[in-house]
Amino acid sequence: xxxPLTPEPYRVVGRREEVGDVVTLxxxxxxxxxxxxxxxxxxxxxxxxxxxxxxxSIAGSAGTSGLIEHSVRDVGAVTHxxxxxxxxxxxxxxxxxxxxxxxxxxPDGPDVVVVAxxxxxxxxxxxxxxxxxxxxxxxxxxxVVAGARSPDQVLYGDDLDAWRLxxxxxxxxxxxxxxxxxxxxxxxxxxxxxxxxxxxxxxxLTCGPxxxxxxxxxxxxxxxxxxxxxxxxLERNMQCGIGICGHCQLGPLLVxxxxxxxxxxxxxxxxxxxxxx
Amino acid sequence: xxxxxxxVIDRHGFDALIAELRRRGFRTRGPVVRDxxxxxxxxxxxxxxxxxxxxxxxxxxxRLEQVGGPELFGWAVGPASWKxxxxxxxxxxxxxxxxxxxxxxxxxxxxxxxxxxxxxxPCELSALDVLDRVLQGGRVVDDRYAARxxxxxxxxxxxxxxxxxxxxxxxxxxxxxxxxxxxALTELTDGRHRFHVRVGSPAGAEVLASVPREPVGDGDVxxxxxxxxxARAGMGRVLDxxxxxxxxxxxIDHPRWDxxxxxxxxxxxxxxxxxxxxxxxxxxxxxxSGSVERRRRWASCFDIEHSFLxxxxxxxxxxxxxxxxxxxxxxxxxxxxxxxxxxGCGRCITWCPVGIDLTEEVAxxxxxxxxxxxxxx
Numbered sequence: 105x106x107x108p109l110t111p112e113p114y115r116v117v118g119r120r121e122e123v124g125d126v127v128t129l130x131x132x133x134x135x136x137x138x139x140x141x142x143x144x145x146x147x148x149x150x151x152x153x154x155x156x157x158x159x160x161s162i163a164g165s166a167g168t169s170g171l172i173e174h175s176v177r178d179v180g181a182v183t184h185x186x187x188x189x190x191x192x193x194x195x196x197x198x199x200x201x202x203x204x205x206x207x208x209x210x211p212d213g214p215d216v217v218v219v220a221x222x223x224x225x226x227x228x229x230x231x232x233x234x235x236x237x238x239x240x241x242x243x244x245x246x247x248v249v250a251g252a253r254s255p256d257q258v259l260y261g262d263d264l265d266a267w268r269l270x271x272x273x274x275x276x277x278x279x280x281x282x283x284x285x286x287x288x289x290x291x292x293x294x295x296x297x298x299x300x301x302x303x304x305x306x307x308x309l310t311c312g313p314x315x316x317x318x319x320x321x322x323x324x325x326x327x328x329x330x331x332x333x334x335x336x337x338l339e340r341n342m343q344c345g346i347g348i349c350g351h352c353q354l355g356p357l358l359v360x361x362x363x364x365x366x367x368x369x370x371x372x373x374x375x376x377x378x379x380x381x
Numbered sequence: 382x383x384x385x386x387x388x389v390i391d392r393h394g395f396d397a398l399i400a401e402l403r404r405r406g407f408r409t410r411g412p413v414v415r416d417x418x419x420x421x422x423x424x425x426x427x428x429x430x431x432x433x434x435x436x437x438x439x440x441x442x443x444r445l446e447q448v449g450g451p452e453l454f455g456w457a458v459g460p461a462s463w464k465x466x467x468x469x470x471x472x473x474x475x476x477x478x479x480x481x482x483x484x485x486x487x488x489x490x491x492x493x494x495x496x497x498x499x500x501x502x503p504c505e506l507s508a509l510d511v512l513d514r515v516l517q518g519g520r521v522v523d524d525r526y527a528a529r530x531x532x533x534x535x536x537x538x539x540x541x542x543x544x545x546x547x548x549x550x551x552x553x554x555x556x557x558x559x560x561x562x563x564x565a566l567t568e569l570t571d572g573r574h575r576f577h578v579r580v581g582s583p584a585g586a587e588v589l590a591s592v593p594r595e596p597v598g599d600g601d602v603x604x605x606x607x608x609x610x611x612a613r614a615g616m617g618r619v620l621d622x623x624x625x626x627x628x629x630x631x632x633i634d635h636p637r638w639d640x641x642x643x644x645x646x647x648x649x650x651x652x653x654x655x656x657x658x659x660x661x662x663x664x665x666x667x668x669x670s671g672s673v674e675r676r677r678r679w680a681s682c683f684d685i686e687h688s689f690l691x692x693x694x695x696x697x698x699x700x701x702x703x704x705x706x707x708x709x710x711x712x713x714x715x716x717x718x719x720x721x722x723x724x725g726c727g728r729c730i731t732w733c734p735v736g737i738d739l740t741e742e743v744a745x746x747x748x749x750x751x752x753x754x755x756x757x758x
Contacts, residue, residue, distance in 0.1 A: 107524035110475045113484040153479050154667040179691040194484040343663050346521035350660030356716030
């Protein structure tokens, strides 16, 4: 039995190049007994052996195969190593850590608004999958807003199409349009007022750049959504995932332990406006 | 007031205590004079302790001087805190061998013989309690810390010689050891050199029972009281903790943070000498054979890399980093771990190269608190 700082070896059984500099890895434990269960919105610590470790949100499991999926954007030494790891290679995994969106506890009825910016859709992907099923079963509607820099940067296009086909309201907006783009152009907040959701009782889940989440939350509050029902997924430097390395502090929060999902009202509303926190 | 089992021992009795602990398999670690400071090392008898030494501490200043005399604990605290016994400045947390698509991960054995802390100060003992909460009191336990910490024998020594930078009275952690010890000694030097011994655990009682000792007399009790009263009166600094977490939380934009940042070098000395600072980094180190080591080492929130995200540091300014450190110690530590992160040992004041004094910074923030003085700032 290994300690909480020691990764388990996982084999890369699938590797899919997404848009831009994002790669999605499908991982399978090398040893029996490693648990594949997680809650939507939790994260793992992934090790590229010899390079280092990063915190990555769980982007879902591929079908019913029990594989863990992570979408990695190539932004630093470790993520670069993970993005270029070949299928069949072994990476290290610890987790899952943190809380999740808690959609399992959602009552039937209220609408759910999901707003994602760029790769912020990754920790929401599996949650939306369940919310789409919830809508199909008549237990509450889901509205998905995904923002991207440009049409060729829209992540999880197949998933967005599938959710739309299933009957859910899916809006994709881009910062800069290209010839042939017929969807909306503008930041995610510009399309929120046009969503036909019922704000009273509604829940909102959002993940993206902090400044985006701040404006999304403010816009949703203006639409009439209760601040405590707006959930944001925070990101900070993390080196342990278990609340002992101190890096992910945000005021009173240890983001890895108390988050990454926290309510905007009463917690994040104050933290997200402070400089340098 | 003398309790059951309390006793008085002389220096020979103290030597016998150390010998008995060693006989029982403890590594006996205590204060020694080295490199012109009080540091920690193995001690096999009271002859290894800093007999006849005093320390002089002030903001940005630490000097040891030999004054002679029998006193073994005539100093306050040195730069080394006891956290390094259980949470080393650097350690290997795992090793992996990568060979032909197979990865084997192993952990170095973290178990050691239990340690007996000889002469730990009350503020230090409180600091260990703070670290215990952080590293082994949560949902996930730092197994390496817990393995080293298990079975620790605590022989505390009440503080009779606080420094000018000390404020344990304000933090409620000293000068007398309150709890968490096996044995707590108070050094008495009036007339005959001896130690008043309080028993804090069955293990402590057992060890004490094996050494030559005398019953506690009225004179011993009175002298002990005098030592502690003297320590309280000689405490160099005061920190007003009344409503402190809320005060700091409500003054995140106080101009004092920018003022202190003009003096702060962001060097991280305060975090290295702090007995409760627990931040750590991990680094992976490789060699040509394909083996990988992950090393964990102490980190500091004054390091600009500490808050690094893909787009740069979250706390880019010295002001925001000083504020993070101080508000964490005195305010958000309560939210995170239900207690104060500061025990009042004063090391951060003494070892700050420019002598920044957190008690002074807090007082300045309190004096300029918007809630109480309006928007005068």
